[in-house]
Amino acid sequence: MKKIAAIIILLFTSLILPAQTFHSVIYANTNDKKIGKYAKRDIELVKQLCDSLSANLSYNLNLIVKDGNSFKVESVKEIVDSLNVEEKDIVFFYIVSHGSANSKSEFPRVSLFNDKGRIVKISSYELYETLCHNFAHAAAIISITQACNSGRAFEPQPFQSVLKSIKIPLNSFRSDYSRLFANKIRIISCSSQPGKTSYTGPKGSYFTRAFCSTLDLYSNNSPLLKDWENVFVEVQKEYDKIQYAHKFKTKNLRKAVYKIQRL
Template sequence: MPAVFALRQQKRMAMFVIGFSLLAFYCHAQTVHAILVADTKDPLLYKACKRDVEIMHRQFVQLAAAIRYQLSEQVIWDEEFSRKRFDDVLRDLSPEPNDILFLYYTGHGYNASQRTGRFPVLLLEKDEQASEQNPGLMVVHQALKAKHARLCITMGDCCNNLVNNMRGMVKKTIAPKALTLTDELMNEAYRTLFLNMKGDALIASSQPPQQACAHPDSGSFYTRSFDEALELASRYNKNISWLTLLRDAQTRLTRHQATRAKQSIYEINVVGIAPTETALVTTPAPDVSKSDSSGRISTSLSFDQMNRHLNELTDKTLSSQQRLTAMSRLTGFFSKNARIDIYVNSTLGDVQPIETFVRRLYLNADRIQQINLIERLSEVAADGLHYKRAAIQEVW
């Protein structure tokens, strides 16, 4: 009996060691490789770039926790901000096939009249004699894709105009006041975007020949818009995709006077649980709408389009005709007797018919800072094309 018992114990120990080794292997293999590149030495941008790093670091931490991956984060900033250090970090990256690569750049960028590429060049070396060493964002993305991670995201928040015009500093943005839902609900968006997808996405904050904008306290405007879109989608949205996310980030970018005409560009090539979202996009897709027999505008439900029309309706810089058009488009998302649960900041304040609610938005535009559809708390009508009840947050 002692010999049999000892043999069983040895087998159990062997299985434990094998299981532990496999667990360690998979934990090691599943990693978010985050590379943060920030020009914190620049006298104009250093505060904004530091704020950008804080924002994106928080997103990387939330991402890794949500999908239960390890986070391997490298920051290239201060005295390390150079082309040499940049190349060293990229060369040494060795992701496993199921890993995620996410490179984020904040700093100066530019384009040149002789270039044909729409994506910017990263100003890593400012000496004119070394300017030829500066890499294009597209070239960087191609190098990262060659690492063969499951998902590769490259994002640059920088100017995309001629080199003699540099990034502008403008008015501070206002942080959204999001409702608090459970962590598990919030994790769904991260899992959909990062865990259940494979492929790549290349993102730039501006198209040529545009400047990017930043504020020393709130950071770069596009980074903040991307952060808001991802944060609010994780709390409010039931159906998220990379296309929806980046469209909503663009909507949030154009909410501000300084960035109203700014246009981000992106190329998305991802497949996964939502293969219909696979796309190559460089401009926002137009609304596709039609009139039904009652004359109402009918459209397929879209989180990003809804948010765009909601915020257009409260934008006092738009003409009355533009806002009335937004009102017409907005009502087309709702059934005739739809009811709206109105949250003022984080408190449910009132329930109103859709017509009353839309007029409320129009009249209170100068006081409402931001509008957000809470899709998770909304109910779609039987036709699948309209909301019969919707929860909408007004940020005052």
């Protein structure tokens, strides 16, 4: 009888223990006349990637999408302040918008709107630093910006806390994805080096396509993708292929910028 009671208690506690959460926040400037319709494709690609990653890792997915009229700088602070992030959770921010060079960082300023409908440019690096500060206990923080990194390098306004369809088989190669998140990791990346624009099209932004399709390779147990450094090496190779397909010359290739820190 005692053994049965112990089993029941064990089953009950396993049911009420909270699972880890993959917090995915996607910002996309879908109202923009130039990139809006393409940004919608980026949302689809990144959402599908996050669905697959969270399922393969056995994480609950907390998906937040801010597009259209909700693509506002005020909501960034609201989200950062409201996310309930536990120790083993993953925080993933992906922003698709216009951008420009930043005089204080190799990572660009990003354009969002405020409540009055005016453009506000924030530093993608300061946003990343805010995420790292607010969620220092998180297992992983990944902040990615798909935006231009060109033009005159103005100082950003201060930010205060403020090609391929991806079909990854669920619950397959889980150990591979787990290897990427085996240690505490902090990653920031953007789609082009300082002084360069970024490109998009009907299939989605070139960098977004490269990033998502590379993680798709990872699901297929590619030996090339053993850690995040290798992931970004392969992302750049895929990024180059897409650019070559659009008649880019080697000297004009956009290069993704990234920084990886293990804690």
